[in-house]
Amino acid sequence: MPKQKQWFKLDNAATVFPGQNTSRWSNIFRFSVMLTEKIDPAILEQALADVMPRFPCYDVRIRNGLFWHYFEKNPNGIPEIQPDIVNPCHRVKFKENRGYLFRIYYYENRISGDFYHALTDGLGACYFVCTLAAQYLRLCGHNISVGGNVLDITFPATPEELDDPYKKCGLSKGKVSRRISSVYHAKGTKAPKHMVNITRGIVSLDDVRALAKSYGATVTEFIGALLLFVHYEKQKEEKRKQKKVCVQIPVSLRKTFGIHTLRNFSLYYLLDIDPMLGEYTFEEVLRHIIFSLRDINNEKTLRAMNTANLKLANSPFMRVMPLVVKDLAIGIASLFTGEKATTVLFTNLGKIDLPEDMLEFVDCVEVMAGPGRLNAVRCGGCGVKDKFIIDFAxxxxxxDIEKRFFTVLVKMGAHVKIESNRR
Amino acid sequence: MSYCVNCGVELDDSAKKCALCSTPVVNLNALIPPEEAVPPFPTRVVIPAEVRRRYGAFIASMVFLIPNIVCLVINLMFNFGYLWATYINATSALVWLLLVFPFLFKNPKSYIIVPIDALGVFLYTAVFYAVEHGHGWLFELALPLILVVAAFAFSVAEWIKHKKLDWPILITSLLLQTAVASFGIELIFRYYYELSLLPVVSIIIAACCLALVAFFLSVLKNKRLRAWLSRKFFI
Known part of the structure; x- marks a missing residue:
């Protein structure tokens, strides 16, 4: 295997995350694979050691330069395998966990990875955890082939997987201005510090697809619209000044630009409805989402959005600004933008592609968007075989938001199984 | 397998109540009793370590201390007839007391911090009083002023501590305290400079505060106005 690269620049999306990090909150998410057999931590540790060289961009710790943060190869072995906890996705501190920016947990038949967003996005984490699960199964004596989201660990990472993908998309002449408006945020009794309430809804993938299809929508459009509608209804019942309700939908750029990367490569759309314009039915909200998303979700818009981000990061003013000032500015700016402009987030990884011979050992997969600071709930969805899991943090x-969401699904005829860490 | 009779969702075998609506699960035919079933989530909790503020405060204290000692030593070695390092040492001590000292406490309490800060400010003025050979202003003007400002700071800190306080009520209370403090400060000045004790400036301040108090009390009753203010001035 060729010598591993010793340091990496943070990709264009990742540059903002260290500045947003606080002692209470980090931008972190979880990807889990549930197998059909109980996890043996010793074998899992060996599997992790086998897999790490294939993912040099995760085998890093974050360091401070004078102007930017950077990743350097982590000399501290591999991250510790830990028994799972009831409060996942708690904040990251750069010197904890042997300097690694992801944590691997196991519980019964589940392997979970909590990833700091500066490292990668949901699909990158999916590649890592699925490859780890495949290697674990191999060490348990099963023959698992490679393909789909399971990478071949006998080959080194390609330069394409490790480079900053945002710089390869090309620049657009036009710009997409991103308006920031104050939107509705659900209120409630805050959970104790570092705690999060998780509700996992397991539904049949065929059922959800059929439901979405009956409205002429995709699963992302259908669930995004349902989340928007649930918040719209909740705000209406509060009898307050009606603000816009906005759903944030991240979109992976890998297929659009044909770049296979293990690092961050996604942007997001903000889709909103304004209750001041009148009353909405679910069908109207869904139609609005379908038309809006299909209108803006194209290569040209994505390239223009990316260009705006690149130009900001590459402006001479930003480049020469010392890191301390930059982090401070990002921290303050994120208080006034970021979650201020979104009511709820929904990230959908879709159906995870696993090799045929691995499917019989996999029960299901799940992605959990980490808790927000202002967003009451953040929602993640993904599935394998016929199981689709919708996770609320x-x-x-x-x-009440989870209850409204899942009871609507039940009323529409879907069978929903609920699991939660609420006791 | 159990279902919630209220929501219609299936629940996991270990659930004793519905996670969505808290309806208790009663299933006499359950194959596995909830106590024996494996819960979907573990019970292990990991609370990340707190940021060590006291450690940071200690470092900051050292940063303050070193240049002060250097100044003092240089002053003692090259004495030009007066202790010029007194100004630097006293000012540094006051800045340290106001900005760094509270962080040495795990849970700083206003009834400890404010009196100590007031004492520090008094000692700071006393140093200048002694160096400049003042004529009676320390006890007749500075001390009463420091006490009034400390009382005001203590009162504000106690009100702000109530996080659940409705914001118009909080602003109203702060405005009323400002009005009272302005009366106290003006009376002290008037007494020191032997002027008539009839307040003038503080009446103008109090009138402005009362007008604002009336406005914020009306905000409490008017939900639409309140929503508009929240929308326009959100931070």
Whole structure:
């Protein structure tokens, strides 16, 4: 295997995350694979050691330069495998966990990875955890081939997987201005510091697809619209000044630009409805989402959005600004933008592509968007075989949003199984 | 397998109540009792370590201390007839007391911090009083002023501590305290300079505060105005 690269620049999206990091909150998410057999931590540790050289961009710790943060190869072995905890996605501190920016947990038949967003996005984490699970199964004596989201660990990472993908998309002459408006945020009783309430809804992938199809929508459009509608209804019942309700939908750029990367490569759309314009039914909200998303979700818009981000990061003023000032400015700016402009987030990884011979050992997969600071709930969805899991991470004790969401699904005829860390 | 009779969702075998609506699960035919079933989430909690503020405060104290000692030593070695390092040492000590000292406490309390800060400010003025050979202003003007400002700071800190306080009520209370403090400060000045004790400036301040108090009390009753203010001035 060729010598591993010793340091990496943070990709264009990742540059903002260290500045947003606080002692209470980090931008972090979880990807899990549930197998059909109980996890043996010793074998999992060996599997992790086998897999790490294939992912040099995760085998890093974050360091401070004079102007930018950077990743350097982590000399501290591999991250510790830990028994799972009830409060995942708690904040990252750069010197903890042997300097690694991801944590691997196991519980019963589940392997989970909590990833700091500066390292990668949901699909990158999916590649890592699926490859880890495949290697674990191999060490358990099963023959697992490679393909889909399971990478071949006998080959080194390609330069394409490790480079900053945002710089390869090309620049657009036009710019997409991103308006920031104050939107509705659900209120409630805050959970204790570093705690999060998780509600996992397991539904049949065929059922959800059929439901979405009956409205002429995709699963992302359908669930995004349902989340928007649930918040719209909740705000209406509060009898307050009606603000816009906005759903943030991240979109992976890998397929659009044909770049296979293990690092961050996604942008997001903000889709909103304004209750001041009148009353909405679910069908109207869904139609609005379908038209808006299909209108803006194209290569040209994505390239223009990326160009705006690149130009900001590459402006001479930003480049010469010392890191301390930059982090401070990002921290303050994120208070006034970021979650201020979104009511809820929904990230959908879709159906995870696993090799045929691995599927019989995999029960399901899940992605959990980490808790927000202002967003009451953040929602993640992904599936394998016929199981689709919709995960809610809620910073409030109340579960009314989850209840509204899943009871609507039940009323539409879907079978929903609920699991939660609420006791 | 159990279902919630209220929401209609299936629940995991270990659930004793519905995670969505808290309806208790009663299933006499359950194959596995909830106590024996494996819960979907573990019970282990990991609370990340707190940021060590006291450590940071200690470092900052050292940063303050070193140049002060250097100044003092240089002053003692090259004495030009007066202790010029007194100004630097006293000012540094006051800045340290106001900005760094509270962080040495795990849970700083206003009834400890404010009196100590007031004492520090008094000692700071006393140093200048002694160096400049003042004529009676320390006890007749500075001390009463420091006490009034300290009382005001203590009162504000106690009100702000109540996080659940409705913001119009909080602003109203702060405005009323400002009005009272302005009366106290003006009376002290008037007494020191032997002027008539009838307040003038503080009446103008109090009138402005009362007008604002009336406005914020009306905000409490008017939900639409309150929503508009929240929308326009959100931070």
């Amino acid at each position: 809620n910073i409030f004790e109340e579960s």
